[in-house]
Amino acid sequence: MHALVAHLHEVGFRAAPRPLGVDEQGREVLTFVRGEVIWPDRFALVQTSQGLARVARLVRDFHDAVEGFTPPPDAQWQVLIPVEGADIIAHHDLAPWNLVADGEDTWAFIDWDTAGPGTRLRDVAYAMRGFVQLSAHPHWQRADADSRLRIFADAYGLDESERRALVPLLGRRTRAMHDFLRERAAEGSQPWATLWAEGHGDAWRSDAEYIEQR
Template sequence: MSSFTYVEPPESHPEIPLVGGDVTEGVVRVGDTVRRPVGPNAPLVHALLRHLEEVGFAGAPRFLGIDATGREVLTFVPGEVAGRPRPGWIADEERLASVGRLVRDYDEAVAGFVMPEGVRPTFGFSSPPGLPPAPPYPAEVVGHMDYTPDNIVFRDGAAAALIDFDIAKPVARVEEAFNAMLYWAPLGDPADADPLLREVDVPRRCRILADAYGMSDADRSRLVEVAVLRTRRSWFSMKQIAEEQGGGWARMWEEGVGDQIKRREAWLERNGTAIDAALTTP
């Protein structure tokens, strides 16, 4: 028997569908476990989750193995997730600060992680033609890089755990901070934001996240540049993965995510100075 084969307990439990994400289908809860399809990035994700368990990071599920039907088995993480429609607390600044602290704690926990020999990030789609350059900063951690409200579990009003590590990859810490700001500030045209976040002070929320994370002065000065570069790349990547993988990715593209990304880029160009000032002013 493989060491990664999950041994089912003697008592049986029904499969309860879990919903909330945009692209991963077939996720169910079975007792105290979650079963998910095995994705192309699974070797890295499984090694990463084992590392987080070894270092005692409490804010992530534990990888338990592969069940008899070929699905990942993870521990179920109890708590509250911002589903749709978003709850009223999505704009709460105390919760926002707790997101920054959780991202920092994760990055600290993963700082010593070394990818196993032969394991590299794999996302199941080819490099799109014309892809703009990535931010020019060296990777420092294997980042989660998907800090959507659907992927952060809250307990007692504070961010407590992360789920869905499918797009984990080596990045600079400033890219982790940008990804959290993307969804929680949020960075983008207010027309594309959740109604509860359309009137918020985005630069202020960026500063709250930056302070809670403990961003360095250098990273604060790089944030807007990274945001623009990542946004430009995401249009090409989203188009390519929608064409090659279909499913939820294709649905998002058909619903206009490409246009939303273009609006975000234009918004960042208009508002970058205000965001930079909020982040860097003593």
């Protein structure tokens, strides 16, 4: 992970913390990202068309920056959900709870621990669920979800074939999170078992059904 974020900074991508090494107690040290996580209190920043498009461009900038990254030969990624046909090292959790904003000035993604082999489209599908608000929960549903999807797709720069591939992937990627939590909860693995007990699995399943029905 440190090799990944170091590469991002080397090629000019600044929307991630920079690794500073490991201290004498074996703790990783990263630069401090100023601002606050936008979820839930500052989510209004990305509810506007301009804010949503900015997120999509940030995701695209990351994917372009990581394109030339060659992982160390002994790299061991914390892969939670294996991905076939990986074309990049993806973040895998591009979500409002991992976006830090310092007002309108600096936006950055944090929590790179589960970065690993993945695909651009799976990263985009996951990000869309959270930022577009593809949610079954009445409080988070958006009547303009279709236009928000288009805003995100346009700002990211998806072509026609990518859009056609993305549509069925939106539901599958969301349902994969439900299945992952269910399996880890059955094993008693933390923190997943606690998240499952708190109802996060139900939320992912409901959102998957909401997306699939539409």
